[in-house]
Amino acid sequence: MSSPFESYDDLDDADERLGAADPAERRVAIIALGHSGDPAAVAHLAKMVADPDAGVRQQVAMALGEFDGPEAAEALVQLLVDPERIVAAAAADSLAEFKDPASADAILPLVKHAHAFVRTGALRALKELRRRDTLKPALEALQDPDAAVRVQAIGVIGFLKLEESIPALTALIGDPDAHVRRAAVSALAFSHMKIAAETITRALADSDWMVREMAAETLGLNANGAVAADPLMACLADEFWQVRLKAIRSLGRMKIVQAVRPIGHCITHEQANLRKEAAAALGEIAAPDGEPFLALVANDLDPDVRKNARWALHQIAASKARAGS
Amino acid sequence: MPLATYQTSVPVVVDDAKCIADKGCTVCVDVCPLDVLRISDMTGKAFMAYDECWYCMPCEADCPTGAVTVNIPYLLR
Amino acid sequence: MAMDEIVDGLSEVSCDVLVIGGGTAGPMAALKAKMKNPKANVVLLEKANVKRSGAISMGMDGLNNAVIPGYATPEQYTKEITIANDGIVDQKAVYKYAQSCYGIIEELDSFGIRFLKNENGDYAVKKVHHIGTYVLPMPNGETVKKALYRQLRRARILISNRYMATRLLKSSDGRIAGAVSVNTRTAEMLVIKAKAVILCMGAAGRLGLPTSGYMFGTYENAANSGDGYAMAYHAGAALANLECFQINPLIKDYNGPACAYVAGPFGAYTANNEDRRFIECDYWSGQMMLEFYNELLSGKGPVFLQLKHLHDKTIEEIEHTLHKVERPTRGLFQEGRGVDYRKESIEMHISEIGFCSGHSASGVFVDDNARTTVPGLYAAGDMASVPHNYMLGAFTNGSFAGLDAMEFADNHDFGAIDAGEIALERERVMAPTKREDGIPPNQIEYKTRRLVNDYLQPPKVTRKYELGMRRLAEVREDMQERMIARNAHELLRALEVQSIMDCADMAAHASLFREESRWGLYHWRTDFPEKDNENWFCHTLLSKQDGRMTSEKRAVQPYVVPIADDEKDLYDKQRIRASA
Ligand SMILES: Cc1cc2nc3c(=O)[nH]c(=O)nc-3n(C[C@H](O)[C@H](O)[C@H](O)COP(=O)(O)OP(=O)(O)OC[C@H]3O[C@@H](n4cnc5c(N)ncnc54)[C@H](O)[C@@H]3O)c2cc1C
Ligand code: SF4
Ligand code: SF4
Numbered sequence: 009m010s011s012p013f014e015s016y017d018d019l020d021d022a023d024e025r026l027g028a029a030d031p032a033e034r035r036v037a038i039i040a041l042g043h044s045g046d047p048a049a050v051a052h053l054a055k056m057v058a059d060p061d062a063g064v065r066q067q068v069a070m071a072l073g074e075f076d077g078p079e080a081a082e083a084l085v086q087l088l089v090d091p092e093r094i095v096a097a098a099a100a101d102s103l104a105e106f107k108d109p110a111s112a113d114a115i116l117p118l119v120k121h122a123h124a125f126v127r128t129g130a131l132r133a134l135k136e137l138r139r140r141d142t143l144k145p146a147l148e149a150l151q152d153p154d155a156a157v158r159v160q161a162i163g164v165i166g167f168l169k170l171e172e173s174i175p176a177l178t179a180l181i182g183d184p185d186a187h188v189r190r191a192a193v194s195a196l197a198f199s200h201m202k203i204a205a206e207t208i209t210r211a212l213a214d215s216d217w218m219v220r221e222m223a224a225e226t227l228g229l230n231a232n233g234a235v236a237a238d239p240l241m242a243c244l245a246d247e248f249w250q251v252r253l254k255a256i257r258s259l260g261r262m263k264i265v266q267a268v269r270p271i272g273h274c275i276t277h278e279q280a281n282l283r284k285e286a287a288a289a290l291g292e293i294a295a296p297d298g299e300p301f302l303a304l305v306a307n308d309l310d311p312d313v314r315k316n317a318r319w320a321l322h323q324i325a326a327s328k329a330r331a332g333s
Numbered sequence: 334m335p336l337a338t339y340q341t342s343v344p345v346v347v348d349d350a351k352c353i354a355d356k357g358c359t360v361c362v363d364v365c366p367l368d369v370l371r372i373s374d375m376t377g378k379a380f381m382a383y384d385e386c387w388y389c390m391p392c393e394a395d396c397p398t399g400a401v402t403v404n405i406p407y408l409l410r
Numbered sequence: 411m412a413m414d415e416i417v418d419g420l421s422e423v424s425c426d427v428l429v430i431g432g433g434t435a436g437p438m439a440a441l442k443a444k445m446k447n448p449k450a451n452v453v454l455l456e457k458a459n460v461k462r463s464g465a466i467s468m469g470m471d472g473l474n475n476a477v478i479p480g481y482a483t484p485e486q487y488t489k490e491i492t493i494a495n496d497g498i499v500d501q502k503a504v505y506k507y508a509q510s511c512y513g514i515i516e517e518l519d520s521f522g523i524r525f526l527k528n529e530n531g532d533y534a535v536k537k538v539h540h541i542g543t544y545v546l547p548m549p550n551g552e553t554v555k556k557a558l559y560r561q562l563r564r565a566r567i568l569i570s571n572r573y574m575a576t577r578l579l580k581s582s583d584g585r586i587a588g589a590v591s592v593n594t595r596t597a598e599m600l601v602i603k604a605k606a607v608i609l610c611m612g613a614a615g616r617l618g619l620p621t622s623g624y625m626f627g628t629y630e631n632a633a634n635s636g637d638g639y640a641m642a643y644h645a646g647a648a649l650a651n652l653e654c655f656q657i658n659p660l661i662k663d664y665n666g667p668a669c670a671y672v673a674g675p676f677g678a679y680t681a682n683n684e685d686r687r688f689i690e691c692d693y694w695s696g697q698m699m700l701e702f703y704n705e706l707l708s709g710k711g712p713v714f715l716q717l718k719h720l721h722d723k724t725i726e727e728i729e730h731t732l733h734k735v736e737r738p739t740r741g742l743f744q745e746g747r748g749v750d751y752r753k754e755s756i757e758m759h760i761s762e763i764g765f766c767s768g769h770s771a772s773g774v775f776v777d778d779n780a781r782t783t784v785p786g787l788y789a790a791g792d793m794a795s796v797p798h799n800y801m802l803g804a805f806t807n808g809s810f811a812g813l814d815a816m817e818f819a820d821n822h823d824f825g826a827i828d829a830g831e832i833a834l835e836r837e838r839v840m841a842p843t844k845r846e847d848g849i850p851p852n853q854i855e856y857k858t859r860r861l862v863n864d865y866l867q868p869p870k871v872t873r874k875y876e877l878g879m880r881r882l883a884e885v886r887e888d889m890q891e892r893m894i895a896r897n898a899h900e901l902l903r904a905l906e907v908q909s910i911m912d913c914a915d916m917a918a919h920a921s922l923f924r925e926e927s928r929w930g931l932y933h934w935r936t937d938f939p940e941k942d943n944e945n946w947f948c949h950t951l952l953s954k955q956d957g958r959m960t961s962e963k964r965a966v967q968p969y970v971v972p973i974a975d976d977e978k979d980l981y982d983k984q985r986i987r988a989s990a
Contacts, residue, residue: 012423012593012600013453014569032356035397039360043461045563067397074560076522105522105553138531167531195529218723250677250721257537279719280687281677311690312679319541322976334847364462366633367626368572368594368899371413383899385625387632388739391462394552405743409622409663 018044022052031061038064042071050075054083062092069095073102081111081133085118088129100129104136112139119145124154131160135167143168147176155185162188166195174199178207186216193222197229205232212239212255217248224251228258237262241270249279256282260289268293272301280310287313291320294327343381344388344406345370351400352378361392361401413595414897416843420599420836425451425568426819427812428589428604430575431638432456433464433631434801435791435808436610437558438514442812443608444565447820453602454567455591457574457611457902458633461559464612465631465768465792466801469552469735471672472526472536472545474800476515477508481535481543484508488971490542493978494693495771495797496928496941498651498949500967503778503796503807511806515546518805522557524550536675539692545671549731552738573600575637576905577835578607578645578787581825586645586786588827590835592905597843597898601832605819606786608811609774610804611638613656613792614913616906618762618867619859620665625852627665629658629761630792635906636913638793639765642774643912643959647782648951650775650795650964652920655868655932656766657699659713662759666737668715673732676724678717680758682710693798694769696930702760703868703931714755725751760931762859763867765913768792768800770932775951775964780811783953786822788815841893842904848894851904857885858907862914870921870935879918886911915959920952923961 018040025037038056041049049071056068069087072080087099103115111133118130131149134142142164149161162180165173180192193211196204208230211223224243227233241264243255256274259267268290275286287305290298302317302324352358355377362370362379370392371382379400386406393401404410426447429440432454440454456463477487487508492499515533519525526534526547537543548554562569573591579601581587588603615630626632643649659680661668670680680702682688688705691698705711717725729751733741749756767773773795780788788811789795791804799807842851865878889911895901926942927934949964 012421012570012573014571016563016566030356032353032358032398035353036357039358039397043563045560063398074556105524105557107520107522135531163529163531166529169530191529197528197532198530217721248721250724253677281679310687312687315690315692334849336850363459363571366458366463366467366631368458368902374412385632385903387626387628388737389631390468390738394468394738395462403739403742405664405739405746406624406627408624409620409627409665410743410746 016044016046019046019048019052022049026052026056031064034059034061034064035067038067038071042074045074047075050079050083054079057083057086062095065090065092065095066098069098069102073105076106076111077108078110078114081106081114085114088118088126089121089123096125096129100132103129103133106133107136109137109139112137112142116142116145119149124152124157127152127154127157128160131157131164135160135163138167140168143170143173147173150176150180155188158183158185158188159191162191162195166198169198171199171201174201174204178203181207181210186219189214189216189219190222193219193226197226200231202232202235205230205235209236209239212236212243217251220246220251221248221254224254224258228261233258234262234264237264237266241267244270244274249277249282253282253285256285256289260292263293265293265295268295268298272298275301275305280313283308283310283313284316287316287320291316291323294323296324296328299324341384342407343384344386344404345381345392346402346404347379348400348402349376349378351398353398354379358397360395360397364391364395366391414899416597416898416901418597418840420601422601422603423453424588424603424824425453426604427452427606427608427815428602429454429608429610429812430589431464431610431612431791432460432569433610433612433791433804434466435804435811436608437562438805438808439608439610439790439812439815440567441561441565442809443816444567446813446816450816450819452567453570453604454562455570455573455575455589455602457572457594459571460555460562460569462555463631463633465634466554467631468738469554470548470801471667471669471731471736472547473515473802474671475544475798475802476535476546477511477544478515478533478535478546479512485971486542487544489973489977490539490693491798492969492971492973494695497947498771498928498966499797500777501970502967503776505970506778506810507796507799507803507806511802514802514806514809521561523554524548538671538674545675547672547675547731548735550735552735570600574902574905575611575641576839578641579827579831580645580784581827583825584785585822585825586784587825590832590839592839592901593898594902595898597840597901599836599839603824603827605822605824606788606815608780608788608790608815609638609642609793610789610791610808611793613764613766613768614639615764615766616855616910617764617859617913617917618862619856620762621759622663622665625855625859629660629665629667630764630766634792635909636765637906637909638789639774639916640909640912642782642789643916643954645784645787646954647784647787648775648953649916650771650773650949650951652765652772652916652952653924653933653950654696654771654929655763655917656770656772657696657763657868657931658694658761658769659699659702659758660761661740661743662757664740664743665761666740668732668756668758670715673715673717673728676728677720678715678728681714681716681755683712683714684710685716696770696932698930699760699932700930700934706760713758715758716755717751718753718755722752762863763917765917766792767795767797768804769798770929771795771797778810779814780807781814786818786825839905842895843901845892845894848892849888851893851895851900851907854885854889854893855903855907855910858882858911858914861885862917866914866917866921868931868934870933872922872935872937875918875922879915882911882914882918916952919959920950920961924950
């Protein structure tokens with residue numbers, strides 16, 4: 009019987025198989041190399057990036073995704089600029105899996121490539137590598153005419169979490185593209201600078217509801233989110249219940265005592281998700297004046313609302329007991 | 334007890350024109366968790382040999398040439 | 411030679427640590443064992459192919475139970491799991507998981523496994539449960555197995571694909587000594603001697619029969635036929651709380667999750683035919699399934715997952731996950747039925763029964779180091795008794811198992827194996843191939859699983875159970891005396907059905923032992939409709955003693971995270987009685 013174990017000798021006749029006349033056979037050989045996991049396979053795969061057959065090149069792009077590091081990145085970068093979209097897309101996906109910061113050297117030059125698709129792919133890959141020297145090119149890419157590129161650039165910057173990037177991020181609040189604005193708001197979450205919280209607050213008035221929703225949520229995560237207590241309370245009248253819901257959650261998370269009444273007034277909204285969130289937030293704030301509002305939903309038809317109300321009353325009682333003792 | 338063979342429609346379809354099993358590919362056969370795909374001796378192409386499919390998709394997702402289509406098994410469609 | 415043609419042969423290999431099952435827990439266990447001692451030989455044996463095997467073959471919607479600093483604490487998590495399991499929990503293992511799982515997430519992230527992050531690169535954790543926040547989505551996680559596989563290849567783990575383990579081997583001193591397996595395409599047998607063995611064979615997912623009647627249309631990966639449970643049983647290991655079945659709320663007929671954990675954070679919810687929520691319980695637990703069951707029967711069914719109140723853009727995002735990862739054919743299924751989530755809700759149902767600690771609590775009994783009651787034998791993932799551990803629990807407990815097993819292997823030599831035992835097992839395995847005439851495995855399996863549905867599915871009625879056990883015994887006799895396998899693939903199914911039958915017997919035996927009702931629908935006994943904490947606030951352990959199936963009680967270990975009475979009450983108010 010042959011060995012019961014998977015072989016680790018996949019490279020033995022690699023060159024011969026990669027040289028087959030039939031592109032299908034070359035593909036099969038490439039699949040085997042990717043599967044090997046052997047770092048030595050990268051050199052063999054790298055030789056195939058100029059194969060005349062697009063299907064073969066696509067396979068190479070996928071196989072290289074099984075590896076990490078500068079050598080594989082070098083080869084993938086050549087495939088990312090491939091004129092065939094299927095090849096370039098496969099290369100972008102593979103690069104996005106890389107974690108070795110040293111891979112960034114090969115990728116960085118493509119941030120200035122003529123094609124937006126390539127620039128987007130390059131920035132997407134750089135994000136996870138979190139290398140400080142990617143900040144400058146990423147900041148420059150914020151001026152890119154293509155919105156998808158700007159979104160990825162925001163990610164690169166946001167992942168680095170450097171306060172020095174805050175002015176550039178706050179400037180994006182006026183970006184014409186809603187996706188960009190939404191991403192920028194999310195990226196501001198980490199900052200301790202006042203201006204960051206203020207900018208997110210401004211986004212509560214954005215024309216796009218998803219940007220407003222993101223802003224309402226992000227304020228709850230930001231160190232200075234509480235400066236926005238009033239505007240968040242104003243958000244409780246937003247025409248989209250989704251925005252109100254996130255505002256309630258953030259007010260609860262930050263335990264804004266003044267918000268009890270405005271939140272309480274949402275507790276009878278027709279949308280059950282909102283009633284539930286309001287009850288939960290009153291519990292997080294745990295102020296006694298939440299009790300009468302919670303009483304309104306004691307017999308709510310929705311069990312989730314009742315459950316959160318019970319929990320909230322329990323929190324309030326516990327907080328009263330603590331204050332008493 | 335004597336056995337009967339009976340008909341069953343299988344959920345996975347392979348496009349013979351795209352399949353490169355005859356060039357050495359066995360990817361779908363390799364990955365299938367239920368081990369129900371085989372390469373046909375007659376056509377040299379992959380096919381579903383047993384109607385025991387979890388409609389899970391690795392065969393379709395990993396096929397290098399896009400030759401595999403997974404359908405929902407008839408009984409639960 | 412053609413594939414599936416039977417070859418009668420047997421060979422032997424040895425290794426330090428043998429991991430059986432290369433789904434989720436298995437790869438992690440193998441990797442950790444090898445990292446602990448890179449010079450040692452670690453074998454990962456898999457019935458299918460490690461690249462795409464197990465529950466996570468196409469990724470997962472997300473982590474259901476991530477304890478991430480800033481969002482949840484190990485104490486809170488331990489409390490919630492304890493309460494969700496009606497208190498029958500050895501907290502030490504749950505707490506250890508909760509403390510370690512964040513480190514495992516970081517490690518998985520470094521492997522290239524993709525979790526949802528916000529624009530700061532922080533994990534985008536979502537709130538689903540009403541107290542803790544535990545859900546971390548993985549909308550682009552379809553490559554998780556690829557990433558794991560890569561790590562295994564790099565570490566040079568010895569991978570044996572397409573070998574199905576059939577029995578464990580022990581030495582005369584009761585220690586583990588290895589396992590017997592069979593190649594699923596040639597029927598050649600392989601004996602693996604090992605100093606320590608880790609069982610990661612997943613849930614018993616082919617126990618009940620799906621309502622569609624399609625035997626492989628299960629919730630669990632249908633390759634998980636309960637072999638691990640059967641093997642542990644025959645090796646004399648104890649199995650805990652098997653009467654705490656697994657039943658899940660699923661897309662009707664499709665039998666896959668919809669899933670509330672994905673759509674929930676976006677505002678979707680489970681509703682009755684009046685478009686109203688009815689579920690009180692936060693967790694996928696027996697309590698929730700009871701509420702589901704009652705609603706279905708109350709005239710307020712069918713039950714739906716409701717999305718139509720959400721914004722188009724939100725639905726688009728949900729679709730992206732539902733149709734791309736975990737069970738990507740969900741989209742195809744709905745399309746076939748002409749269901750557009752924007753206009754129509756998704757019809758849901760509850761599944762057939764199974765064993766799975768990943769979702770409930772029924773598994774091979776283990777301690778907080780994943781040790782079973784057999785020295786040198788470990789278990790992790792869906793088949794080990796740490797409750798509600800899901801995917802991240804499989805990874806984390808798999809890692810504990812790998813580390814401890816390697817330590818065991820470093821300190822022990824090979825156990826002596828009795829050649830007679832191997833010969834007997836070879837005879838048992840090959841028996842269906844030696845018969846000229848008989849019943850094929852698919853018919854034995856269909857009948858067994860149909861009987862499981864008819865007699866063992868809750869509500870559990872003693873009289874029905876007794877009848878069911880008689881019927882199952884008749885089928886067992888057919889299985890042992892008359893089943894035939896005409897090629898290696900049929901032999902695989904013939905061996906699987908033997909595990910299924912063992913699991914059915916264990917399900918019946920364990921259920922009759924616990925004379926109370928507990929865990930909502932999972933163990934609702936009509937003859938003992940009340941929870942009886944005085945007599946049954948304990949685990950039950952089932953094992954094979956002197957060749958016979960026996961059950962005994964085992965005390966719940968003292969809690970490490972105490973739970974105040976008023977906290978219990980708060981949850982208890984969520985409970986509704988079975989009879990309601
Ligand atoms: C459809 C679905 C959706 C889920 N969704 C989520 C989710 O969103 N979030 C979450 O956290 N969890 C989820 N879970 C649960 C989670 O996936 C499991 O708890 C976890 O993956 C179990 O890991 P495991 O290693 O125990 O089992 P598996 O990953 O299933 O691995 C078991 C392995 O053992 C092999 N095997 C079986 N028998 C033998 C044998 N005799 N010999 C050799 N090998 C054998 C199988 O082929 C398989 O590869 C989901 C599960 C399913 C099925
Ligand atoms: S993976 Fe595709 S090309 Fe390869 S054998 Fe299967 S169907 Fe043919
Ligand atoms: S869908 Fe899954 S079970 Fe069915 S043939 Fe493909 S890989 Fe196998």
